[in-house]
Amino acid sequence: MTSKVRRRTLVLGVTATLLLTGCGGNGEPTSSSGGNGLEKTTIKVGAMPVPDPVSLHIAIAKGFFKAEGLTVEPVAITGGAVAGPQIKSGQLDITQNNYVSTLLAVSKGEKFKLVADMYQAAPNTFTIMVPKDSPIQTVADLKGKTVLVNNFRNIATLAVTTQLKVAGLTEKDVKFAEKPFPEMGNALQAGQADAAWITEPFITANQSKLGFRKIADTMTGQTEDLPIAGWMASDEWVQKNPKTLAAFQRAIAKAQELVSNDRKELEAMLPKYTKIDAKTASVITLGTFPTSLSASRLQKVADLMLEYKYLETPIDVKSVIATPSDG
Template sequence: MEKTTIKVGALPIPDPVSLYIAKAKGYFEAEGLTVEPVQITGGAAALPQIESGALDISMTNYVSTFAAVEQGKKIKLVADMYQAGPNMFNIMVPKDSPIKTVADLKGKTIFVNNLHNVATLAVETQLKVAGLTADDVKFAEKPFPEMGNAVNSGQADACWITEPFITANQSAFGFRTLADTMTGQTEELPIAGWMATEEWTKKYPKTLAAFNRAISKAQQAASSDRKEIEKMLPTYTKIDAKTASVITLGTYPSELNANRLQKVADLMLEYGYLKNSIDVKSVIATPLSG
């Protein structure tokens, strides 16, 4: 093994739960790895940290990754993490809002956690179905935890929001779902994965293979028993046990599938997030055979 201790960047959200499952269940240890989770502020923010070597591996979302690859960043996807399911990423409005359909968003302001990323892309696919484009609405940035209060006080008309905040805003304000943005073109959209620099994957192939085996095993544990996820969430997120038991979760694929990920790059090209098409196979790190 080339490296026995690695630092891995993760956000305090449900997506990277396998990292914590693998650590708790001794999957990394069994592979001879010591993994130190490091809390990051966002996938894009983690890019300089993997480039500088402050992190060995980090979580990322696929939209950010493909945008970075087009800009010439030498990064590789090393493992899958999270895929969208129904009612996980919703456009929500206050209960007494006059907005009844996606078409009613014309001329309105929508809060998203990041501009020109997964949020706006997901909303744009729904606008398209309603005969609108991104130019028909105004997108504004607001962190997920602040969206509910901000929409409630009239700073925006709607918000694109994920769990546990969907559940929280339903119970606190009676917010209602205007649209599930992971339907149609975005059904089962791959959301997040693990990345490393190309240089790192070439330098430490055995370390990477060990990380992959442990993560894949943990993804399988998460997929087969929701209780494993519920037990782990309160240990690294602000989600308490009660909320963990009711929130809507996506799925945890145990292998990177180029065809599945290609859908993200193709959507980005269609909606102008990429200038040129990307062959996703070229972005996936080639695992050690055997």
């Protein structure tokens, strides 16, 4: 081999190595180092072990994210109070959060964006329950009583307050106390409170195991078909990662559509990431799984928050929604 051929072979080898490693001439990774030119090919996504974010797990299992060149690592969270700081610190790229908490944070100056829809209420998916031998029969009987909620000043307290209004009461007529959903049944049974705002699968579990009674469906009247939860990211992250965001949005929408049309897919997935067994998964009452964010639907949440003094000034939710993009 001549020296000219050897030099040419060496140059080709170096060029190939640079291309394979995704590095520029300075040895640093290029900004687009993955499939489909995504800014980030691996992201951490916060999700609670409840039915609401089932589409995330289905999109992973079905390869919807992989088809977009995206690897999603789910991270278990306990709720929006934890997820917000994790989004701000960069520990999470995207997270599940209820809309009331997100809009409340935005009203206080937080730079968050809603990037995809997740879960919408249906009848009997969020109820006020009491022990079977409780003297409480109606919402009006809650005056002076203690009601358990999973978080203060979020969708739980807002939903209960709308039902108190119907009964001629206000939130000042009851005492709210925080308790995680899995602990509410035992706490109520032990007399630590008088009633609890409960969602599935805990509605079914507490009915079957403890004989709890429902005194009100909190998703009726003003809260009928209320949007409950969606996917949230920081405004900075959205601006820096348009292609990654678009890939996430496409995959989630595909999974949401699958769940909406085939409950069996949902029932098969729930036991894999929650403590819901197959039998319970087949009978619990669930809401709906919208495939896209609707400003008109979400405005209902913001308007309700304004009416009940959760917001001091109106919010146009269009300003909070991250516009879908092809990157």
